[in-house]
Amino acid sequence: MELIRGLHNLRDKHRVCVATIGNFDGVHLGHVKVLEQVKAKGRELGLPTVAIIFEPQPREFFAGQEAPARLTRFDEKVRLLRAQGLDRVLCLTFNERLRSLPAASFIEALLLEGLAVRHFVVGDDFRFGCDRAGDYAMLCQVGATQGFSVENTATCLVDGERVSSTRIRQALARNDLDLAERLLGRRYRISGRVMLGQQLGRTLGVPTANVRMHRFAAPLRGVYAVRAELDDGQIVAGVANIGMRPTVHGTQPVLEAHLFDFQGDLYGQLLSVEFADFIREERKFDGLEQLKQQIFNDIDVARALLAC
Template identity: 60%
Template sequence: MQLVRGLHNLRPRHRGCVATIGNFDGVHRGHQAILARLRERAAELGLPSCVVIFEPQPREFFAADSAPPRLSRLREKLQLLAAAGIDQVLCLSFNRRLRELSAAEFVSAVLVEGLGVRHLEVGDDFRFGCDRTGDFAFLCKVGPDAGFSVEEAATVELDGERVSSTRVRQALAAADFALAERLLGRPFCIEGRVLHGQKLARQLGTPTANVQLKRRRVPLSGVFVASVELDGRRWPGVANIGVRPTVQGDGRPHLEVHLLDFAGELYGRHLTVAFHHKLRDEQRFASLEALKTAIDGDVAAARAYWQGQPPK
């Protein structure tokens, strides 16, 4: 899959494609249905498939502190789109200039002049352009004269409700990881590089990998049973996501994961942490001794959880 960052990096070889547009946060089963249809139409027309995304996501541009926590940061999103068989991704910087484009200007600059779109797949809730004036009806109206056809992607439902990024976040907030997995089509994961931290957990007898989050907010908080795929083996473990209230911190969320019975160096490794069960909320302890006791209890609870799971 080829990634193009910005309209200015588009080349003639990128023109003439079948495209879709959206945030694709989490690339859940609803997104996957759109991508599958996109690939089908691209194959029928003999053209490459293209996904147009925005960075930051529009709601993050307008209100970064109150925007919903991401299900996937850009790197994870691109990996999921590549795994879905997409040929190219156009990542547009969502800034004031892009925000002020009218719906007609967006169609002209991005879809026609930029990509030369021949067919467009859009979700049923898709809106674009200044003040979100562009929608499916507008695209159907301007598409024929602009040289592209338009198809509305069918809504995907699970248990009678629409599959959406919002619903995935709600499932995660409720620690319903089984539902989140059904909505995503895979376990919910967070990935990142292992960085050097305060090494406090090591001093307390339970060394943890400090996984770089690179996001302002996360959809989870607390202590969880987790697992990490490492060198072809799944390591069971326990993970903490939070601001570490017992020790002096920077107020930002951190992800720390302890791999049960693992002995080795993880610094610099890129880990993918999957979440399976919530043990407790994050809390402030009166002393490091009390924190150590709680961590030991978390490790014991995680061991008990994994001992009760069938082998995979």
């Protein structure tokens, strides 16, 4: 799969395709259903398939720190889209220039000149262009005159309700990991590179792999029984805390994972942490000794939950 960053990197070889557009946060079962539509039409027409995404996501541009927590970081989203078998992902930088682009110019620059779309799969509630003036009806009208067809996205239901990133976010916020799994089609996980931390865990006898969240606001907070996938595909059970580490006066959100019975160097590795069970909320302890005792208690609980 080819990742194209920005309209300015589109070339003639990228023109004429079947496309869809959206945030694809989480790449959940609803997104998978849409992508199946895209791929089916691509096979029918013998054309490559493209998913158009935004970075940052529009709500992050408008709301800043008040934006909802993401389900997936950018790199992880691209990996998930690649796994769906798309030919290309086009990532548009959502900035003031794109925000202020009139709807007609958006269609002209992106769908006609940029991609020469032959078929476009999009929800009938999709809005685009300056002040969200463009809509599904406008796309259909322009498509009828410019030679591309428009198809409404299929709805995916679980327990009689529509699958959405918002619904998954709400499930994770209340630590309903089972519902999140049914909506995602997989257990929820967070991936990132292991960085050098304060090495406090090592001094407490529980070395941890630290994954800095950077600007990623995770939808989970607390202590969990986890399974971590390493670069080599090895799966290791463990316990993880995701949060601010208030006992040691943390200032940035961090994912810390202690992997059971693991010997080796994880620095620089891509660690994918799957959240199996919720153990407890993150809290501030009176000192390191109390924190250490609680960590060992958490390890016992996690081992029991994971049967290891």
